[in-house]
Amino acid sequence: MTPYLLCLTLFAIGLYCVLRKRNLIKMIVGIIIAEYAVNLFFIMVAYRVQGRSPIYSPEARITNMVDALPQALVLTSIVIGLATTALLAAIAMRIYEKYKTFDITKIRELRG
């Protein structure tokens, strides 16, 4: 239980950063941290006490391997995170080029 809660703390910190910080790079940083937390949670869900990694070896017959499915899903989710981050960074760099700042309070063309 405690590892789950610590992991969620990480998620909450990332989320707080996205919602409160007024800087483009800081927002990207927050998203990255929250993504890490979700990925970590997935791997934690798969963990078994005294487990082995899910790879067979020629010598020994292994029975107590950890769940392989979440690991596969996390691989996918890491890639998704990378793709999103790269695109966000590209957009942020273009915005910097236009406005000469990353500060969102100085970039207010639009009002929603």
Place this chain on the structure above:
Amino acid sequence: MEVVNIIPLFVVLPLAGAFLITLAGKYLKRAPDILTNLTTFALLAASIFSVRIAWQHGVLVYNVGAWQIPYGIAMVLDGLSSFMLVTVNLVAFCISVFSIDYMKKFTSKWKFGSLFLLMLAGMNGVIITGDLFNLFVFLEIASVASYALVAFGTEKEELEAAFKYAVMSTVGSLFILMGIVFLYSYTSTLNMADMASVLIQKGGGNITLLVSVLFIMGFGLKAALVPFHAWLPDAHPSAPAPISAMLSGVLIKSLGVYAICRIFFNVIGVTPETLSILMFLGALSMVIGVYLAIGQWDFKRLLAYHSISQIGYVFLGIGLGTPLGIFAGLFHLFNHSVFKSLLFLDSGAVEYSTGTRQLKEMGGLSSRMPVTGATSLVASMSIAGVPPFNGFWSKLLIIVACVQAGRYGYAFWAVLASVMTLASFTKVLKYAFYDRLKEAMSQVKEVPVFMKLSMSALAVVCVLAGLLLIGGWNDALLDRARDVLLEGTKYAVIVFKGIDLG
């Protein structure tokens, strides 16, 4: 070739089209146009065919890689999926015809074609899949493509809107992924049908409450329900007109409304509390969206606020939970896809010819641009709910359903929002199309032929969509879709039965 083999094509075709465009599009000038239109046409044909086979067989299940449920990924084609497929691919085909001429105003057409098809692949994948994580993956494909498309013009405000949209939408995705993790830990499966049966056995518990909250926030962000709507009025107007039409017309529906319906009705199972939350958020979006729209003078921004409002109608209908309410909600979803994309295409046509989006700078355009003027009239009457256009029927049904369910308050708000919509569009028509012709606008020409063609096609659909209420059509398309939602978590049983048949 068995009939079930059509199911993967909905994802394979657009993906293949997108990959080929990136290889060939740089060197062959016409290739992006031809490939995009061929692909979307094939998809439209396939989706109409899918309605037929869904009608004949009920539920069709396709096991990717021949792995049985729940070990592999399954694709499920049922009434709701085929209904959504028709909606998405019809609108996408009209938009791809429109963008042949419109996108001449932008550079790098091959990037546009490729991203457009990738977004379409993502939406089709979300609709066709029967696996929760797979749904998330395709949702992200569609989202990532749409972030890039919003920034397609690479001007200041476009980049800014794209960033805002991307950040908020990514937060939504993270909520959704978190919900999926919890559900996986609780049920230890990812297939939606299997998950539903496990949840019935184990009972809901507190965890489904947490998951429901996470999903409503996550998919609510994708669907732009009111507390989560802040990105939409920036992102939708900033994109090029065909993409605005795509985003407002189908993206928020397939990623937001469809996903919420599928997960809450068929997997988690609806409780009266979730229904009333959906209904309340819907009504809130309906009223606040139209209230914010009235003050706008930017044509596309006004339309974007109306998207929020109309999504509210859809959620109000579906949230009622009665057969008539769900039917009306789905019908309104289809109608909104058609008339809102038509309106965005009209705004694009106006921008193409006059170079402005401000209503105050236009005037008397219908004499210079007869096709655009006429189609805007049809679409505005539809969205405002004037008989005999399609918007009237669906709004009427939603209001009747509210009254039937005894929700008089919601019925009142729906009528009020409808009146305000009418007022807002009267303003648009008066200032843009039917006022005195301004000096600056006297040299304006009508748009090229492909744009006219696609706008007229959508306008015809607007007029004829009322026929969907009659007999056979209704039975094949809307009733089937509604039945899927009414079955609720019996979905699991039905899907497993579908495997035995296949």
Place this chain on the structure above:
Amino acid sequence: MSREHEQGMSIIVKTITRLTVGLILLYGIYIVSHGHLTPGGGFAGGVIIALSFVHLMLAYGKDIALHKMPRAASAFFEGTGALMFLAIALLGFTGGYFFLNFLPKGEPFRLFSAGIIPLCNIAISLKVGAGLFAIFVALTLLKVVSEKKK
């Protein structure tokens, strides 16, 4: 900013890069080809391959790296990798199912085993390596041009 500075880092960095970049590339290829036997796989290996070119680019400047791996080539590899993966998926139809593992499974622990899995790994690594390098080049060029403007 002087011209030499723009063309990469100091001689020490360049020499070490010359020694290591080949090893990194080789390691990436190893990770890809043994993806079904050891940890790693097409994605991690592809990123390592991309990183080896990124490494070259950081040390030597953009001209030499782009000479080794032109942008047209990276675009080509990316499209090819994606199409190859899709083609493997579609070839499954020969056995009746989309994404069917239609090749013989072979003997476990051998390099040529597990049917389509090694092929998929290669396709993914091509796509990932070329794609990530293209992203990196695009962002670097963006930065160079915007600095010139100042």
Place this chain on the structure above:
Amino acid sequence: MVELYVLLVFMIVGAVVAIEVEDLLSSVIAVGAVGLGLSITFLTLKAPDVAITQLVVEILILIILIQATLKRDLPFSTSGRWYLNTIIAVVFIFTFLGIAAYCFRDLPEFGYPMLRVGREYLKEGLERSGAVNLVASVILDYRAFDTLGEATILFTAVIGVLTVVRRIGRKKVDEEVEED
């Protein structure tokens, strides 16, 4: 499982540093430290595949973000009163954790997953797909369709980045613009 707690606390501290430090470059480097910690955590949780991928992706993200921040202005981002911000943050985090802790009683205990579907992969995976590495057998055989989607997302991001970095977005209808 002491090392797991140590790593988690290290990551949380790193994350707090990353979001609170004012210099953007330091912030990005702190994220790098968190990512490294995450990679080691994956190793202790017996997920070597994920650990390798996390490590290389971390390096790439770090390079991209450093490129983005280097030689740009130093914005002093957080305005407003710090104690107000801290109170909001703490209240927010504790409410979230409280709700979660209440709901987590339903989940299986940490270290004892249900393995309804997972057991099948562990038992049959080698036989039915032929891959020794079961994670590879899951991502490229059982759930290869997900991986197609994943590859497509990366492809989309590449096209997206190339789209976003175009200098000239709009042109006249008949104008020919040189494209790169």
